[in-house]
Amino acid sequence: MTDDTFLNGVADALAALPAVEGVALGGSRAQGTAGADSDWDLAIYYRGAFDPDHLRAIGWEGEVSAIGGWGGGVFNGGAWLTIEGRRVDVHYRDLDVAEAEIARAQRGEFDVEPLMFHLAGIPTYLIVAELALGRTLRGEVPAVDDYPAALRRSAAARWSQMAELTLGYAAANHAPRGMVTQCVGSIAIAACQFAHAVLAAEGTWTTNDKRLLHAAGLQEIDAVIAAAGDDALAEAVARAGALARARLESATARIAGGTDAA
CATH class of the missing domain: 3.30.460.10 (Beta Polymerase, domain 2)
Incomplete structure (x- = not known):
């Protein structure tokens, strides 16, 4: 068949x-x-x-x-x-x-x-x-055309705020105590949150987690997590945040201040 x-x-x-x-x-x-x-x-x-x-x-x-x-x-x-x-x-x-x-x-x-x-x-x-x-x-199902400009701005801001809070909590509470599972889990969650922020800023739809980081250009965080160990937790949290912030800054450059209504 x-x-x-x-x-x-x-x-x-x-x-x-x-x-x-x-x-x-x-x-x-x-x-x-x-x-x-x-x-x-x-x-x-x-x-x-x-x-x-x-x-x-x-x-x-x-x-x-x-x-x-x-x-x-x-x-x-x-x-x-x-x-x-x-x-x-x-x-x-x-x-x-x-x-x-x-x-x-x-x-x-x-x-x-x-x-x-x-x-x-x-x-x-x-x-x-x-x-x-x-x-x-x-x-018939509802038709959807472009990614709404208002959603691009609000979703990028909200997802990035959640990601920063997730990493900040891990840096302040989990890393100093050598809590490997909590740190790695926080990095993974924050990476997904940042990925949603990047894709929203770029006006790119996504429907699942399978290729979320790749779609957002954040696959380098895989290496950060792979290298994380008890003695490098704080560094891993910081590196993951730096990678994600740089990618998000690039993605949001065109809509900063609401100048891109695409």
Whole structure:
């Protein structure tokens, strides 16, 4: 079975579920960066009440969560499936929530929510990024064009502030006590926070942590963490901060003072 035949069949089945108004392809498959073993990320956009039992009834192998089963918030559940030998993730997307987050993003507003596998949590505008980067397969989903100028400024400022606080706490409390795990964890979290700040400043959408540091040009922090040891914790915290600040300064240069409205 070809990929196109497979995708069309899955999209048809998802689009036929009650309350579903649109189906979109996301992730590396939508962006043209997938490898042979990449999974398939699909989102079902529903209006009103969606019942996961309808998805379970299709009979695909795997785990189907309840609404809110992934912790609630904007990422409110989904399924990890195997269909025709292919790994498929299906994400629940409430259209009312998506439309509200698009409006908030236009105003430069967002929250940060915890989500498994995302070290620094996720910004609620991540579902807006999905719409910007994804490909609609069936029905209709909200259209997202450019990265909002207000969000570029607010997200860059907020993420960088969180990163500075994270590193500052590690430098003042963890490093002097030789707390290796806490220091390394703080550097990792702050690196992700700085990466979100850089990408926001540049107006670049991102949807997950897998290549977050690379996308933001902060992969050098890998070497900082690899070299960290009990005798070099304070230096590692300082080096990671210096690398990230230099990259962020370059990214924010064009929007300093609100001069870049792109």
